[in-house]
Amino acid sequence: MDQFTFTDKSKKIFIALILIGVASIIYGVVDGDVSGHRIWTSALINGWFFFSTALMGTVFIAINSAAQSGWIVVLKRVFEAVSLYVPIGAVTLIIVFIASSLHWNHIYHWMDPEAVAHDPILQHKEPYLNLPFWWTRAIVMLGVWTLFTLIYRRKSLKEDMEGGTKIYKASMVTSAIFLVFFGYTSVVAAWDWLMSIDAHWFSTLYGWYVFSGMWISGMIMVFLITHYLMSKGYLKEVNASHIHDLGKFIFGISFLWTYLFFSQFMLIWYADIPEEVTYYIPRINDYTVSFWSMVLINFLVPMLFLMSKTTKRNRNILAFVSVIIFFGHWMDIYYLITPGAMKADGQIGVVELGMMLGYLGLFLFVVFRELAKAPLVVKNHPLLDESKHHHIN
Numbered sequence: 001m002d003q004f005t006f007t008d009k010s011k012k013i014f015i016a017l018i019l020i021g022v023a024s025i026i027y028g029v030v031d032g033d034v035s036g037h038r039i040w041t042s043a044l045i046n047g048w049f050f051f052s053t054a055l056m057g058t059v060f061i062a063i064n065s066a067a068q069s070g071w072i073v074v075l076k077r078v079f080e081a082v083s084l085y086v087p088i089g090a091v092t093l094i095i096v097f098i099a100s101s102l103h104w105n106h107i108y109h110w111m112d113p114e115a116v117a118h119d120p121i122l123q124h125k126e127p128y129l130n131l132p133f134w135w136t137r138a139i140v141m142l143g144v145w146t147l148f149t150l151i152y153r154r155k156s157l158k159e160d161m162e163g164g165t166k167i168y169k170a171s172m173v174t175s176a177i178f179l180v181f182f183g184y185t186s187v188v189a190a191w192d193w194l195m196s197i198d199a200h201w202f203s204t205l206y207g208w209y210v211f212s213g214m215w216i217s218g219m220i221m222v223f224l225i226t227h228y229l230m231s232k233g234y235l236k237e238v239n240a241s242h243i244h245d246l247g248k249f250i251f252g253i254s255f256l257w258t259y260l261f262f263s264q265f266m267l268i269w270y271a272d273i274p275e276e277v278t279y280y281i282p283r284i285n286d287y288t289v290s291f292w293s294m295v296l297i298n299f300l301v302p303m304l305f306l307m308s309k310t311t312k313r314n315r316n317i318l319a320f321v322s323v324i325i326f327f328g329h330w331m332d333i334y335y336l337i338t339p340g341a342m343k344a345d346g347q348i349g350v351v352e353l354g355m356m357l358g359y360l361g362l363f364l365f366v367v368f369r370e371l372a373k374a375p376l377v378v379k380n381h382p383l384l385d386e387s388k389h390h391h392i393n
Helices: 008-030 037-066 075-083 084-099 113-117 120-125 131-162 166-193 206-231 242-269 280-285 289-304 310-314 315-347 350-371 383-389
Strands: none
Touching: 008 037, 008 350, 037 075, 037 084, 037 166, 037 206, 037 315, 037 350, 075 131, 075 206, 075 242, 075 310, 075 350, 075 383, 084 131, 084 350, 113 120, 131 166, 166 206, 206 242, 206 315, 206 350, 242 280, 242 289, 242 310, 242 315, 280 289, 280 315, 289 315, 310 315
């Protein structure tokens, strides 16, 4: 089957998930979160998590285009569909940013003029952390990322119609430009939207740490959607070697994330400098069990289950492990944001889990809708035949 059908049953399931998210917001208000601080914090957690997951679809298309990689071609439409949540995800983030700028929440301490007036550290950072400059960066980054996402999709559909190598060669140039831009701005986004929540603290490893989490979440989502499509009889061109490659990425990036987590934590712990350890103290003291559980999930689960070649080629085992790791990296984003935004009052309860399901429903609705708009396998890509015959021992 070449054309995916977005069934009414799937639509109803995703809409039901969205409604669960709405219900969790109502529950939060009724339960006492009248100011909405917990809800806005959860909106940022899920807004960033699913936006960054989608953005990695764009990034991975660009990486493989610039590298002239052939194996990904039969999976290209899945990456495209995942990436096409980027415009919607950008809107969800902008809503939170507007609410923060209007002081409807207190996620970003530095946005409060009264706080800056009495805080020498925030005053020192004000040339960078000020609303006009911050919003300029946000609009440029979200706008350019969205633009490139749409350009890749348009070129891909045009290539289906025209064939040849002109579009393929032009995409390599486009990808080189995009990857340079993304390499800088992904770090800036991590500083602006996540690290600035703990405005008294900074880390030179932070941007790459956040990037590693984005990358693995994106790869997991692509694999899980691929697994679902194959279980329904689609993507006949995808073989065990393609699955193996996705599994190797999930396994390898998990260790990249672990390495960056350990490098950042170990250096701060060993130096024991007050202005550095202030970041980890609330996470360890106020969220001890769940924080270290997140670390262990994201490190031990891939190490124990994905070390062997056999498990990386087994779609069912890889899917089971991927779901666990995916939730583990949602927890990672939770701990990047919540302790700074809500101090010791954060929790993973009905509001947080319900909003996660709501955002997941919105994400999947957009992705499945886009999957149905074009053939699941590209038609005239120069490396299509190579991808169909991709094989690794």
